Amino acid sequence: MIDWSGYIGLILQGALVTLQLTVLGSALAVVMAFTAGLARVSRSFAVRALATTYIEFFRGTSIFVQLFWVYFVLPFAGITLTPLQAGVLALGLNVGAYGAEVVRGAVKAIGREQREACIALNLTRYQSMRHIILPQALPLMLPTFCNNAIELLKGTAVVSLISLTDMTFQAQVVRAQTGNTLIPFTVILVLYFLMSWVISRSMRWLERRMTRGLDGVRG
């Protein structure tokens, strides 16, 4: 009979790393999404081109390839990252590119009359974006952001392949040490599912909160 308590502890340690990656990666992704998304609706052609290149590049190649590139190729350029840093960087940039399109779509979806009203009231571009457009665009973004956050959580499994000791990596360790495959993999599948469930629940809560003040503004 195998003593599972130690192994469960190992998997929980991995779960902590997975959580850490998800939170840090999401933070970077949100920053990138707003930066690149707003840059795509900029007036300057150069800024738009730069943002489009970033988005197309990161959406066009897979997270796996980006991660390996960051971890194995960047050191030759003199930038050596720990696996955690590489993971957060690759995940954040990748999901940020998807998020940028969401930001752009939501900002574009705000009606013309709102923009015209801003001009009529003599608001600066910054003011109208900050006080008129974004507060209305944010609730439109949240459902897709929720999906993106879950994609990011699922993406964290890939970092186990660059020897970061996340949940998937620990499950492999447990498999190697006990020879049992069913239990570790089932446990982490359930844990991943619970995490994604928590993400979707809390995003739904956030969505309700954000739309609270907007009753009657949109049909």
Add this chain to the structure above:
Amino acid sequence: MEWDWNFVWQIMPTLLEGLKITLLATVLGAVVAAVVGLLFAILRLSAPKPIARVVGFLVEFIRGTPLLVQLYFIFYVLPDIGISLPALVAGVIGLGIHYGTYTAEVYRAGIENVPRGQWEAARATNLTLRQTWLHVILPQAIPPMIPALANYLIAMFKETPLLSAITVLELMNQAKSIANSNYRYIEPMTLVGVFFLIMSLISVVFLRWLEERYSRVEER
């Protein structure tokens, strides 16, 4: 370390060999995803309630967990209960089932978007159930689905490098083994990135064309 073109040409045949497997896995995975997705969609739409519930939960579960872990599950756990699959087959099944849960939603939305009046008109003109599906519902439901399905095809193509984790010798795995045996990472890893970028840029153009072609049908 410098970029070395000689090394690039030297490793190109091996990488192209890997690309072939990548494409094969994508195509086979797409076929499985299309069939599995249809099955999920039909079960959720028309099976008795308890079964529809269970299928619904299963779909949510598969969508909420990483493909990599599912691949490990298929490749390492199933042999314990006597089902031993070659790596490529396990990979194709994993890809197919994972993306099947996404295509199921596309099918469901497509079928539910056909207006009720069409069903009622089919009944009023005394068409059988089979005729209703084949001649009324599906011809209207399928064209709007095509861009969405193509989108998932591209997404799946970009996920195929995960198959290298279960020892399928696709593009990524070939690049890794070249990198490990030559101690050169820059060229193989960058080339894999370039391959994927080129393929997905081509597919983006193709997708735009599909969207234009099939959204027009809807407006008619």
